Amino acid sequence: MTSSPLLRAHLVVDRPAFRLDIDLEVASGQVVALLGPNGAGKTTALRALAGLTALSGGRILLDGEALHDLPAERRPIGVVFQDYLLFPHLSALDNVAFGPRCHGAAKHEARRVAAAWLDRVGLAGHAAARPRQLSGGQAQRVALARALAVRPRLLLLDEPLAALDAHTRLEIRSQLRRHLADFDGVTVLVTHDPLDAMVLADRLVVVEHGAVVQEGAPAEVARRPRTDYVARLAGLNLQRGTATGRHVEVGEILFSVAEPLDGPAFVAFAPSAVALHRHRPEGTPRNLWQATIDGIERHGDNVRIHLDGPITAWADVTPAAVADLDLVPGRRIWAAVKATETHAYPA
Numbered sequence: 001m002t003s004s005p006l007l008r009a010h011l012v013v014d015r016p017a018f019r020l021d022i023d024l025e026v027a028s029g030q031v032v033a034l035l036g037p038n039g040a041g042k043t044t045a046l047r048a049l050a051g052l053t054a055l056s057g058g059r060i061l062l063d064g065e066a067l068h069d070l071p072a073e074r075r076p077i078g079v080v081f082q083d084y085l086l087f088p089h090l091s092a093l094d095n096v097a098f099g100p101r102c103h104g105a106a107k108h109e110a111r112r113v114a115a116a117w118l119d120r121v122g123l124a125g126h127a128a129a130r131p132r133q134l135s136g137g138q139a140q141r142v143a144l145a146r147a148l149a150v151r152p153r154l155l156l157l158d159e160p161l162a163a164l165d166a167h168t169r170l171e172i173r174s175q176l177r178r179h180l181a182d183f184d185g186v187t188v189l190v191t192h193d194p195l196d197a198m199v200l201a202d203r204l205v206v207v208e209h210g211a212v213v214q215e216g217a218p219a220e221v222a223r224r225p226r227t228d229y230v231a232r233l234a235g236l237n238l239q240r241g242t243a244t245g246r247h248v249e250v251g252e253i254l255f256s257v258a259e260p261l262d263g264p265a266f267v268a269f270a271p272s273a274v275a276l277h278r279h280r281p282e283g284t285p286r287n288l289w290q291a292t293i294d295g296i297e298r299h300g301d302n303v304r305i306h307l308d309g310p311i312t313a314w315a316d317v318t319p320a321a322v323a324d325l326d327l328v329p330g331r332r333i334w335a336a337v338k339a340t341e342t343h344a345y346p347a
C-alpha cells in the first residue's frame with residue numbers, strides 16, 4: 001500500500017538574480033534531504049516551508065491543508081536552525097518550553113513537556129544550564145528537543161550538524177538518525193554534506209541553480225549520478241555519450257560497458273578503476289584514451305590524478321605508481337578502464 005504524501009509543495013521564490021522553482025513530495029515518516037552546492041536555494045526552500053520567506057508562486061499542502069496561507073507561527077512545524085538560535089538568557093528547559101508556550105500551553109505544562117523532551121535527548125541533567133554552558137552537541141540536542149516539543153507535523157532542519165566538530169558530529173549524526181526514525185511527521189533537512197544526507201535521509205532531492213536536478217534513494221542517486229555535482233559527491237567519473245548496445249560513444253572515445261542500452265547515456269566509473277600507462281597498452285582500443293595530467297593531489301592513502309584530454313576524469317593511484325610512472329603535471333599518459341568497472345544508464 002502506498003500512502004498519499006503528507007507534504008506536497010511547489011515552491012517558487014523569485015529574487016533579482018535567482019529563481020527557486022521546485023516540487024517536493026514527502027510522505028509521513030519520511031526524511032528528505034535537500035542537497036546541493038552553495039547558493040543552490042536549499043535554505044530558501046526551507047525558509048519558504050517555514051513561512052520565513054514569502055512564496056512568489058506555488059503552494060504548500062500538508063495533509064491537504066494549505067500552509068502557504070498561514071503565518072510562520074501558525075504553521076505546525078518545528079525548525080532547527082544551523083546555529084540553533086537558542087535564547088542565551090534562558091535555561092535549556094525554558095528554551096525547550098518556549099515552543100509549547102508559544103503554542104498556548106500553560107507554563108507548568110510547557111515545562112513538563114520540555115523536561116520529557118530533554119530526557120529523551122539525554123539532557124535531563126542539563127535542564128538548568130544556559131546555552132553557553134552547553135557543548136555544541138548538547139546545544140544541538142536542545143534545539144532538536146525544542147523543535148519536537150511542539151509536536152510538529154513538519155520538521156525542518158537547516159544544516160543541523162554543520163556547527164559541530166568532526167568527532168561530535170559523528171555521534172550526534174547517529175543520535176539524530178534515531179530521533180528522526182521515531183518521528184512520524186514529515187522531515188525536510190537541508191545539507192551540503194553528502195554523508196549527512198546519506199545517513200539521515202530516506203530520499204535525496206538534489207537542487208542546483210534553484211531547480212531539482214535529481215532525486216531518489218541515496219544509494220540510487222550515488223550509483224547513477226546525473227550531474228557533475230552529484231558525480232563529485234559520489235566520488236565517480238561521469239561521462240555523457242550515445243549508446244549502441246554494449247558501446248557508448250563519448251566524443252572520440254568508445255566505451256565498452258557491462259550493461260547494454262541504446263540512445264543518450266551516462267557512463268560512470270570510479271577513479272580507482274582508471275589504470276594509467278606510460279605507453280599505449282596492447283590489445284583493445286576501447287575504453288582507452290590519451291590524457292594530459294593537469295593536477296595531482298593526495299586522496300586518503302592514494303593519489304588522485306586529474307586528467308585532461310578528450311574527456312576530463314580522475315584516476316586514483318598508489319604513491320608507488322606516481323613514482324614508477326613518473327606522474328607529473330603536463331605529462332602525456334594513457335588511461336584505460338575495464339568494461340566491467342563501468343556503469344552505464346540512460347541519460
Ligand SMILES: Nc1ncnc2c1ncn2[C@@H]1O[C@H](COP(=O)(O)OP(=O)(O)OP(=O)(O)O)[C@@H](O)[C@H]1O
Nearest residue numbers: 015017018036037038039040041042043044045192
Ligand atoms: N535574503 C536574500 N536576499 C537576496 N538574495 C538572497 C537572500 N538569501 C539568499 N539569496 C540568494 O538566493 C540564492 C539561494 O540562496 P540559498 O541561501 O537558498 O542557497 P543555499 O543552497 O541554501 O546555499 P548555502 O548552502 O550556501 O546556504 C543565492 O543566489 C543567494 O545569494
